[in-house]
Every structure is written in structure tokens, then in C-alpha cells.
Amino acid sequence: MNRMNMTSMLLAAALAIVAALPAEAKKKKQQAPKPPKSAYQKLMDKGGRISAEGGFVNLHKIQGKLYVELPLKYCGRDFLIASTTSKSSNAKLAIVGYKPQDPMCVCFNRLDSAIVLQTVNTGTIADDPLQVAYDRSYANPIIRKYRIAAYNADSTAVVFDMTDLFVGDEKQLSPVSSNYSVLGIKPTFQKDCSSLGNVKAFEDNATVTSTLSYKYSLTFLGSEVSQGQLTTEVTRTLLLLPELPMKPRIADSRLGIFLTDKSRLTMASDGIENFSYANRWRLEPRDSAAWSRGELVEPKKPIVWYVDDAFPEAWKEPLKQSVLIWNKAFEKIGFKNVMQAVDFPKNDPNFDPDNLKYSCIRYVPTPVKNAMGPSWVDPRTGEIVNASVLVYNDVVKLINNWRFVQTAQIDPRVRTKKMPDDVISESLSYAFAHEIGHTLGLMHNMAASAAIPVDSLRSASFTQKYGTTPSIMDYARFNYVAQPEDKGVRLSPPDMGVYDLFAIKWLYSPVKGNLSVEQEAKELEKWVDEKAGNPWYRYGRQQVEARYDPSALEEDLGDDPVKAGTYGVKNLQYILAHLDGWIKDDESTSHKQELYDGISQQFSRYLNNALANVGGIYLTDVKEGTKGQRCKPVSADKQHESMMWVMKQLRNSSWLDAPQLTAKFPLALKRSISIKGGVGRKLLQLNNRVLLASHITDNGYTQKDYYDDLYNGIWEPTIKGNRLTDGDKLLQRLVVKETVGSVAKLSGAATKNLAGEASSPYAPSVSDIVLYGLDPTGYVEQHANQMESLDEANGNGYIASLLSDNNHGDKSLSGRNFGDKIGYGFQFDVKTDLIDESAAYNLQMLSKIKALVRSRIASAPASDKPHYQAILTMLKVLDK
Structure with missing residues (x-):
């Protein structure tokens, strides 16, 4: 029998068997049910689903709820969750571009049939021999528990509903601070007026926008002073932190650096050891060998700033210059093109200024005369991962007042109602560069300007080289010492002071050799030891709680407040005598009134700066064995001179009343x-x-x-x-x-x-x-x-x-110890009642x-x- 006949016979037999089956069996064979849909498929098939899929987590917005699809390989990894205000109905209480709360450092873990969200304990670490004790006593607390709604097709990821975290009243992600100046803010979340917005997913992060509404009341000393409603759109970023954290750098309190505080379980010392890491960006040479040879190299990852498209066009170039100025400091330590400034991209759908991945300079259209430069860190190491510069609208009004009151005696350009563009540009560049310094990790150094002899501020050669201060992180402002007859004198702070250059070197210069964190700290400590006793490198913390040190004040210049004040008063008298003639087109006299107020305040500063000498004590962090004195009273002669100078100025202050000018102003007491x-x-x-x-x-x-x-x-x-x-x-x-x-x-x-x-x-x-702008x-x-x-x-x-x-204010945490001890702290009141x-x-x-x-x-x-x-x-x- 050939193969074809055999095949035909088998086919016929099969057909005969089928024909012999009962009709009901045939029907069941033809209508066999499809495999049931998985829970994952059912979820994904729901109507109106919007998904964002990246290389990290996938986000699914389904019928008003947010589902996170988390690969199980990321369980146990550390994340940051940060909240940035994207839109606001009240720019004072919720500032666009700002994160009023520090990001949450969290991790996900699987617990039975649920996913738990845990806060990562980053404040305490342990040496290896004590790791067992650490694990038992410093476990990560669970703050949320989520039922697993589904596994993906190959069970490598889980899906769970996280709507409550992103459209709820999570205090650690609130767009509203608990205070505004001396006022308390009590927000009440309005769930029925809040909703989920857009979702996006990227390689190492994902973002969720939400509309959140609140009723709020403002309180003062516990009593309500006003109430209202606030609606914000917030962008929450879920950012995967590096599996290999940045190598941290232990802080030295003789430099003003923002800190991340730590405690260590160790047997190397008696008791738990407290210390601090310096906050800094992860800056690594792209070519380490070339850097070691002394060549300028680019970093693996530059620090890129995005300039808000909402800014007035005339402000954008000074803003960019304020960023690029800092490249001078990085070039000194072998890096080039570290700082970069670009406009908001117009055709990049992935760009989002409120994503934690982007550091931006933002415009805040409120009548506040200020700017600020906050940053946010990986709390494990102090690595800065994001920063913002917030520029309030009326900072230009402040600069206008400063330049007139402090430099009109010598600079004809500022003798006008509206400052010319070149003056505004150079002044804004300085003001913004100061804020950029904060975002690089630098705190205020209020002692810097006290290093300069007062008469040097009248020298063209000196000021052209050094400006008015060794650090732009001081509030040194403009050269109010320079007299009308001084020629060629620089009137503004330097682009970069010698202290600033040194601080950047200490923060960011790689230390050669494969050293441990502790060994590296010892090398860095030697750098600071070499500068000890040199006033140009002295750090004076801002005095917020108590003001002991007359050399660490805001808004002062030079090493002698009496001599600087004498020059300053002479200039104010000159400016006031010409104010009415210089300022035109001011029929309401409102601008003249503002300038007059500025002159009066400047005079008060001179008096207060001198009075700070009386009972003043110079405070300096000093390491044993190096130059310097921790507490040094102002000399008796200087205190006596300051007392008598202030009283003389008060007795002879009738020049300030300027009756021909003030007669045009509203009724008031003589100034x-x-x-x-x-x-x-x-x-x-x-x-x-x-x-x-x-x-x-x-x-x-x-x-x-x-x-x-x-x-x-x-x-x-x-x-x-x-x-x-x-x-x-x-x-x-x-x-x-x-x-x-x-x-x-x-x-x-x-x-x-x-x-x-x-x-x-x-x-x-x-x-x-x-x-003093406190x-x-x-x-x-x-x-x-x-x-x-x-x-x-x-x-x-x-x-x-x-x-x-x-x-x-720029506040560090508690502690008053030297070097690698926790925080910088403040000098609080020393009670004298026992000897009074x-x-x-x-x-x-x-x-x-x-x-x-x-x-x-x-x-x-x-x-x-x-x-x-x-x-x-x-x-x-x-x-x-």
C-alpha cells in the first residue's frame, strides 16, 4: 500500500470517528472556552487607561486611580519621593518651583501578599562589627501597605494602587509649609476638590501630577488672623537612587558648608559618635589620568541649570552669567565646563522643570525683595541631587535701592529713578551668583568682609583685584566706603572671592589615592589647617539665634565699623543733599520716599554695626594646635570708641531730617x-x-x-x-x-x-x-x-x-563641636545673672x-x- 492510500484511509477513519460522536460532544468540541484573563490583563483592559512606561517603573492611570507597576528587582532599593509645586493659586503660600519639604527617602519591599513602603533609616550607620545590633535596632519603619492587585505576565513585576500617596494629605509631600514668617499655616486637605493628573515614566524616575486643594488659616500666636482657599498642582517625582552611593566627605566646621548629619555605632570611641557629611554634587573627572597630569577635564556629569521662560528677557543673561561665574572656581581644581546654563527647552517633550532630575532657576512673581537657593540631597551621603534658585520679582527693587544708597556718591549711572541695564545686569549677576553658591553647598560666611582694612576699599588697585569681600557668600553688598573723589574704585563684590575658591576646592577637588572616607578627611583637614589664622579664609556663621560677633554681621564692610560708618555717613549726607535734584519724573514722590527710607535704614545699620562692638566677642572655630582664638572680646578701646561714636552720631543726626525734601512726604515724625x-x-x-x-x-x-x-x-x-x-x-x-x-x-x-x-x-x-534681612x-x-x-x-x-x-534662615542642626562632629549650631545666650x-x-x-x-x-x-x-x-x- 503506497503512502497516499495509507493517508487517505487514516483520514477516512478519523472522519468516521468524529461522525460517530454524539451531537452534544461535537458542540462542546467546537465551543471550547478561551483561557481566563489574568488579573493584570483585566486591569490593563479597563476603559480610559493611560500608561507611562519607562526603563524603571510603569505608571497606569485607570479610572482616577494610580497604579504603580514595580519590577521586583527594585525591592529593597532606595528611592527619593519629592514634591514640587507646579501651579499655585497663592504664590506666597505655595511657591512654583519650590519643594517646601525635604524628599522622602524610601524603599519598597514585598511582605506576604502585599508591598510595603518603608522610610529608609539614613541618620544612623554602623561599623561592621556592630551591624547585627544595628539591623535589630534601626530597622526601616513601614509607613504604607499596599495590596498587590496583579503580577505582570512573567511575574517579574507587581502592580498596586498608590493613589492615596499622590492624591492625599501626605504631610511629607505637602506643597504648603507650616509657616510663613512669624505666621503659622494650618492647611485642611479638601479631598473632593483634588484629583490625579498626568503620569510620565523615564529611565530612572517617574512623575505624577496631582491637583490638591486646601482650606487654610493663618495664625499668629495661636489666634487666627485670616483664612482662605488654596489650590495647587504638584509634581511628585519617584527617583531611583544610585545602587553605589557617592563617596561622602566629612565636614569641617571651619568652613561654612551645608550638612547632612549622622550618628555612628562604633567601638572606636566611647559612646555613639556624631558627625556630619558635607553636602555636594557628585563631581568626577571624565578622564582621571588626564586630571592627574594637571590637565583641565570635563566632569562625567556637568551641573546643568535651566532658566525659566517666564523671566523678563533682560534678566536671562545675568542669570546665566551667575551660573558660569562659578566655572572659575572649578577650573582652579582641574575641571572645565562644570556649570552650564540653558533656556527651558521648547521642543523636548521629556523636559519637566518640576522633575527632580532638573535643576532650574525660577521666577516668582510676588512683591518679595529676595532670592533663595535651596538644594536637596541623597540623605545617605549628602550628595546634592537637585537644586533651585528662586528669584522674587521685587529683588530688582532692592538692588535699585542698594545701588543708589550705597554708591550714588561716586557712580553717576545710578542717580536715576530707573537703573540702567548695565547696572542692573552686574548687580543681578552678583545677587544670583550668591544663590548659586548656596546650591553648590556653601553657607553664608558673614565674617568674610571683616578681613579687609577699611581704607583698602578706597583703593582702585585693591578693589579691582579683590572687590569688597573675600566671599560673595557674605552680605557685603556694594562699596559704601568709597568717597566721591576716589577714582577707579570697584563698587561691587568680586566675581569670586578667595574664600569661595578655597571652599570649592575643599568640597570638590578629588583627593589622590584610594583613601577611605576617614583618611580623606584627615588630608582635607590639613588644607584648612594651613589657612588657620588667616582672616581671608575665616568662616563666620550667620548669627540667627544670638548676635555676639561684630565681625560676622550682614550688610557691613571692612575691619572697623566706626571708620567704615564714618565714611558711610559722609556719603549718605552727600546723597541726601542731592536726592531731590537727581530723581526726576516722580510727581507722587513715592520713589524718593523709598530712597529716603533706604538712606535712613543705611544710617541705622552704621550705628548698629558699631554698637555690635560694645560687649562684642569674636567667635571662631579653632582646632587645637592651629592659629586662632575661639572667643576674643573686642578691645576696651574699641568698645569705648564705638559707644562714643554712636552717641555723637545720634546727637548730630538732624541732617537726616532734610526738611526741604520731607516736606513733600506724608505727615511723620522727624526721622x-x-x-x-x-x-x-x-x-x-x-x-x-x-x-x-x-x-x-x-x-x-x-x-x-x-x-x-x-x-x-x-x-x-x-x-x-x-x-x-x-x-x-x-x-x-x-x-x-x-x-x-x-x-x-x-x-x-x-x-x-x-x-x-x-x-x-x-x-x-x-x-x-x-x-539685616533676617x-x-x-x-x-x-x-x-x-x-x-x-x-x-x-x-x-x-x-x-x-x-x-x-x-x-540658613540654619544647621544642633551641636557646637569641632571638625567631624555634628552640625555647626549657633551660639546661644550665656546667662550672666550670677555675676550681674x-x-x-x-x-x-x-x-x-x-x-x-x-x-x-x-x-x-x-x-x-x-x-x-x-x-x-x-x-x-x-x-x-
Whole structure:
């Protein structure tokens, strides 16, 4: 039988078998059911699904819910989840481009039939021998648990619903801070007015946008002052952190670097060891061999800045220059093209300025005279992963005022209502470069400008080389020392100061050799040791809690505030005399009023800068065995000179009243009277500062010296038999009222002194907050009168304590130790009540005042007799 016949027979047999089957069996054979859909397929088949698939996680938006498809290989890996405001209905409470909360460092893990989200414990680490104990006692806490909705086709990934994290009231991702200046913010989440937005996925990150709505109330001292509604669009980024973290760098407190604080379990020292990592970008040479040969090399990954398309066109070039300026510092350590600045891409669908992968310079259209440069780090190592520069609209108004008030005596370009483009450009470049410095890890260095001799600021050759300060991270501003006759003098800070160059070297220069983190720290420490004692490399932390150090102030220049202030006052007198003629097209005089206020504030700064010498103590972090002195009081001669200079300036401040100009302004007290009142109060609150400074030296300026100077300065017109001015009378009333209050305490009387019962001699006053920019929102300045009343009632520093509680300013965490110890901290109040004899000196001074007034009242001018009679009435406390 051939093969064809055999095949035919088999086919016929098969057909016969089929034909013999019952009809029902045939029907079942023909309608065999399809395999059931998997849970994954059912989920993906739901209507309206929008998916974003990348090389990391996939996101699925399904019927208003967010499903995350997580590859199981990423379980146990560390992530950051950050929230950036993309749109806002209230730019003060929710700033576009800003992350008010630090990113969450988290990891996913599978637990039975669920996925858990855990916060990664990054604050404590352990040496290898103690790792078992660490694992038992420092486990990652679970903050969310998600039911696994499905596995993908090959079971390599799980899908779960994370809607609650992205469209919910997660405090760590809130677009609303808990405070605004001294105000508290209480937001109430409105779930029914919130919704899920777009989803995107990329190689190592994914983003989710959400619309979140809140009702909020603003509170002050626990009482509600206003309420409203806020709607924001936020972009949350889920970013995969490197599996191999950056090699960290241990901080040295002699340099002002932002910190990531750590604790270590170790047997190398007794007790748990606290230390800090320096915050810095991961900067590695693309060609290590070429870098080692001394060649300029590009980094593996440059630091790219994207400039907001919302900026006025004239601001964009200064902004880019503020970025590129820092390449000078990186070139000094062998890198080129580290800093790059580009416009927002117009045709890149993947670009998102609110994605954690992009660092941007953003425009904030609110009337705040400020800019800020925050950054966010990988908390495991201090690696900066993202930064922003936020530029508020009215920063240009501030610059306009600065340039006029500080340099109009010498620069004809600024004698105008609107600054010319070249002045605005160079001023903005400096202001923004300062903020870029923050994003590179540099804190404020408020001691930098004190390294420069005052007269050097009048030298063309010196200032052209060094500018006004060794660090643009100081608030040194513009050259108010330069006189009208000085030629060729630079008026602005340098593009890059010598301290800035050194700080970048310490932060970013690779250390040769395969050293451990601890070994590398020892090498870096030697670099700082070499600069110890050199004022050009001295770091002075910003004094937010208490202001001891007169060399580490904001808004000052030079090594001698009395000499700098003398030059500065002379310039202010010149500028004020010409203000009316220089400023045209100002029919309402509003601009002249702003400039006049600026002149008045600048004069107050000069007085306050000098007063900081009285009882002042220079504070420097010093390593044992290197040059320098940790606590050094200002010399007695300098304190005496400063006291007498301030009182002389107050007595001779009538030039500030400028009646021909101020007659065009709204009704107000003479400005000299207002300043005498404010500065006069501060003059009378220096006794405890003087006490502490004299306590730590054998030949200091004593409380007796202070009270003698106060008496001789305030009562000089009476001692000489001169007619009193209104200002003289004000100062004399103030000193008697303050001292009577102090003496009354000895007898248990209830009289309250000017400073209140909780007064701190070192805390910044309301006027300090305004004059030195300690409240970046400007809210305290806006309500200065009310704030001063609260300070007076509750004690000097009360308002400052509210700002401190709200964590404004460049604040590091607690700790006051050297080198690799935790944080930089602040110098807080040192209580002097155990050694305070000010009441006795006050009593002695009142007796002298009483005798003086009695001896002069009979021969005093008629206009002064009522004043002296009132003084004697106030002094009746001495008779009790």
C-alpha cells in the first residue's frame, strides 16, 4: 500500500470517528472556552487607561486611580519621593518651583501578599562589627501597605494602587509649609476638590501630577488672623537612587558648608559618635589620568541649570552669567565646563522643570525683595541631587535701592529713578551668583568682609583685584566706603572671592589615592589647617539665634565699623543733599520716599554695626594646635570708641531730617527722632553684653566703663549747660526710664523696664530683623510697628524667637563641636545673672543724674526746665 492510500484511509477513519460522536460532544468540541484573563490583563483592559512606561517603573492611570507597576528587582532599593509645586493659586503660600519639604527617602519591599513602603533609616550607620545590633535596632519603619492587585505576565513585576500617596494629605509631600514668617499655616486637605493628573515614566524616575486643594488659616500666636482657599498642582517625582552611593566627605566646621548629619555605632570611641557629611554634587573627572597630569577635564556629569521662560528677557543673561561665574572656581581644581546654563527647552517633550532630575532657576512673581537657593540631597551621603534658585520679582527693587544708597556718591549711572541695564545686569549677576553658591553647598560666611582694612576699599588697585569681600557668600553688598573723589574704585563684590575658591576646592577637588572616607578627611583637614589664622579664609556663621560677633554681621564692610560708618555717613549726607535734584519724573514722590527710607535704614545699620562692638566677642572655630582664638572680646578701646561714636552720631543726626525734601512726604515724625528712639533703646541694653565680654578677659571694657560712657554721652549737653534738642530729651528720658526700672527691681517694685521681662541682650531685635534681612519674606518689616510693640512687651528677641521656631534662615542642626562632629549650631545666650551687678551701677548712675539735674535746673533755658522737672519726678524712686 503506497503512502497516499495509507493517508487517505487514516483520514477516512478519523472522519468516521468524529461522525460517530454524539451531537452534544461535537458542540462542546467546537465551543471550547478561551483561557481566563489574568488579573493584570483585566486591569490593563479597563476603559480610559493611560500608561507611562519607562526603563524603571510603569505608571497606569485607570479610572482616577494610580497604579504603580514595580519590577521586583527594585525591592529593597532606595528611592527619593519629592514634591514640587507646579501651579499655585497663592504664590506666597505655595511657591512654583519650590519643594517646601525635604524628599522622602524610601524603599519598597514585598511582605506576604502585599508591598510595603518603608522610610529608609539614613541618620544612623554602623561599623561592621556592630551591624547585627544595628539591623535589630534601626530597622526601616513601614509607613504604607499596599495590596498587590496583579503580577505582570512573567511575574517579574507587581502592580498596586498608590493613589492615596499622590492624591492625599501626605504631610511629607505637602506643597504648603507650616509657616510663613512669624505666621503659622494650618492647611485642611479638601479631598473632593483634588484629583490625579498626568503620569510620565523615564529611565530612572517617574512623575505624577496631582491637583490638591486646601482650606487654610493663618495664625499668629495661636489666634487666627485670616483664612482662605488654596489650590495647587504638584509634581511628585519617584527617583531611583544610585545602587553605589557617592563617596561622602566629612565636614569641617571651619568652613561654612551645608550638612547632612549622622550618628555612628562604633567601638572606636566611647559612646555613639556624631558627625556630619558635607553636602555636594557628585563631581568626577571624565578622564582621571588626564586630571592627574594637571590637565583641565570635563566632569562625567556637568551641573546643568535651566532658566525659566517666564523671566523678563533682560534678566536671562545675568542669570546665566551667575551660573558660569562659578566655572572659575572649578577650573582652579582641574575641571572645565562644570556649570552650564540653558533656556527651558521648547521642543523636548521629556523636559519637566518640576522633575527632580532638573535643576532650574525660577521666577516668582510676588512683591518679595529676595532670592533663595535651596538644594536637596541623597540623605545617605549628602550628595546634592537637585537644586533651585528662586528669584522674587521685587529683588530688582532692592538692588535699585542698594545701588543708589550705597554708591550714588561716586557712580553717576545710578542717580536715576530707573537703573540702567548695565547696572542692573552686574548687580543681578552678583545677587544670583550668591544663590548659586548656596546650591553648590556653601553657607553664608558673614565674617568674610571683616578681613579687609577699611581704607583698602578706597583703593582702585585693591578693589579691582579683590572687590569688597573675600566671599560673595557674605552680605557685603556694594562699596559704601568709597568717597566721591576716589577714582577707579570697584563698587561691587568680586566675581569670586578667595574664600569661595578655597571652599570649592575643599568640597570638590578629588583627593589622590584610594583613601577611605576617614583618611580623606584627615588630608582635607590639613588644607584648612594651613589657612588657620588667616582672616581671608575665616568662616563666620550667620548669627540667627544670638548676635555676639561684630565681625560676622550682614550688610557691613571692612575691619572697623566706626571708620567704615564714618565714611558711610559722609556719603549718605552727600546723597541726601542731592536726592531731590537727581530723581526726576516722580510727581507722587513715592520713589524718593523709598530712597529716603533706604538712606535712613543705611544710617541705622552704621550705628548698629558699631554698637555690635560694645560687649562684642569674636567667635571662631579653632582646632587645637592651629592659629586662632575661639572667643576674643573686642578691645576696651574699641568698645569705648564705638559707644562714643554712636552717641555723637545720634546727637548730630538732624541732617537726616532734610526738611526741604520731607516736606513733600506724608505727615511723620522727624526721622532723626525715630532713629534716636530705636538706637537709644539698644544703647541701654548693652550692659549684660559688656559684662560677659569683660568676664572672659582681665583688661576688658567693664560695666563701670560702660555706665560712665553712657552717662557722659547722653548727659553731655546738660553737663556743658547747652540747650537741649528734642533728641537730647528723648535719650535722657529713655535712660532714666530704663535705669529706674532696673533699680525698682531691687525693692520688688512692679515697674517693667523697656526691654521686657524676657529680654535677651544677644537676640536680634525687630529693627535687626529688618535692617539685616533676617526675615526673607519681608513680613516682619511690613508689620514692624506691631512687632516692635510685642518685642517691647515680651522682651528683646521675642519676635526673633518666633522666626527661629519657624526655621527661617540658613540654619544647621544642633551641636557646637569641632571638625567631624555634628552640625555647626549657633551660639546661644550665656546667662550672666550670677555675676550681674548692673542694678548697682544703674543706681549709681541715677544718683549722678539726680545731682546733675538739680545743679542745672535753675540756670537751664526755660524750654528745658519742664523736661528736667519731669526727670526729677521719675527719679523719686531713689527716695523710697
